[in-house]
Amino acid sequence: QQQVKQSPQSLIVQKGGISIINCAYENTAFDYFPWYQQFPGKGPALLIAIRPDVSEKKEGRFTISFNKSAKQFSLHIMDSQPGDSATYFCAASMGDDKIIFGKGTRLHILP
Amino acid sequence: DAGVTQSPTHLIKTRGQQVTLRCSPISGHKSVSWYQQVLGQGPQFIFQYYEKEERGRGNFPDRFSARQFPNYSSELNVNALLLGDSALYLCASSLAVQETQYFGPGTRLLVL
Numbered sequence: 001q002q003q004v005k006q007s008p009q010s011l012i013v014q015k016g017g018i019s020i021i022n023c024a025y026e027n028t029a030f031d032y033f034p035w036y037q038q039f040p041g042k043g044p045a046l047l048i049a050i051r052p053d054v055s056e057k058k059e060g061r062f063t064i065s066f067n068k069s070a071k072q073f074s075l076h077i078m079d080s081q082p083g084d085s086a087t088y089f090c091a092a093s094m095g096d097d098k099i100i101f102g103k104g105t106r107l108h109i110l111p
Numbered sequence: 112d113a114g115v116t117q118s119p120t121h122l123i124k125t126r127g128q129q130v131t132l133r134c135s136p137i138s139g140h141k142s143v144s145w146y147q148q149v150l151g152q153g154p155q156f157i158f159q160y161y162e163k164e165e166r167g168r169g170n171f172p173d174r175f176s177a178r179q180f181p182n183y184s185s186e187l188n189v190n191a192l193l194l195g196d197s198a199l200y201l202c203a204s205s206l207a208v209q210e211t212q213y214f215g216p217g218t219r220l221l222v223l
Contacts, residue, residue: 006153036214043115043201043214044154089153097144097208098167101153 003027006090006102014110019077021105023090026071030092034099035064035075038087047088048075080109113138115204115215123221124192132187132218136204142166143185144212145177146201154201160185161208189220197222 005024013019025033032051036044050057050064050073057064063076077084090102116135124130136143142161146154156169160179174190183204189196199219203212 004153041216043203043216045214046211049211091153097142097159097205097212098156098169099144099146099154099212100156103153104151 003100004090004092004102006105008105009103010106010108012108012110013080015080015082017080019080019084019107019109021075021088021090021107022072023074023102024072025092027092027094028071029094032093033064033066033073034091035062036089036091036101038089038104044089082109082111085109115202115213117202117215117218119218120216121219121221123223125223126192126194128192129188129190130192130220132200132220134185134187134202134204134215136183136185136202137213140204140206140213141183142205142208142210143179143183144203144205145185145187146203147171148199148201148217150198157187159208166208192222194222196220
């Protein structure tokens with residue numbers, strides 16, 4: 001059973017555009033929702049994270065929007081750059097360190 | 112400042128063999144977690160250790176085991192390797208439990 005569902009599987013965006021990746025979860029006990037960025041040959045790196053008491057969090061060009069009632073959250077990358085081309089994972093955890101990852105979105109930014 | 116280090120970077124084994132993967136956490140970090148990432152999928156939680164004690168275990172068979180040493184480094188052991196064990200094995204460290212986890216570059220294991 002997939003606890004965190006992520007879409008789309010792949011995404012192509014023009015340079016300067018907005019990249020949007022969506023995730024949905026089922027378990028209301030989740031209380032921590034991080035996003036990770038992974039480049040080929042590297043481990044995942046924490047990009048930004050949110051807790052369910054906040055509806056939005058922004059760090060630079062990256063914004064998480066969180067909808068608790070719909071059990072959905074999304075990552076928006078503003079002014080997307082070729083260097084943002086990577087695989088992005090949404091994830092969730094519930095008070096412990098067992099992070100449950102989505103299947104990933106392969107993002108490609110066209111120069 | 113060194114991040115999480117893992118060794119070896121790549122490994123090729125045959126079915127039925129045993130393998131040991133190693134992880135050194137960021138200095139000062141006392142918690143280590145292990146994840147398996149199959150090609151094209153997100154990482155899956157295998158184990159978490161804190162202060163040398165197992166704190167969590169994912170849905171993996173008993174062929175998988177791990178331990179944490181007094182210097183907080185960790186080893187992941189996999190016995191009786193199967194073709195399906197081919198994956199990137201990631202180690203993540205954190206200061207303590209329920210703190211941000213920082214991932215290493217992983218060990219890529221290929222089972223033939």
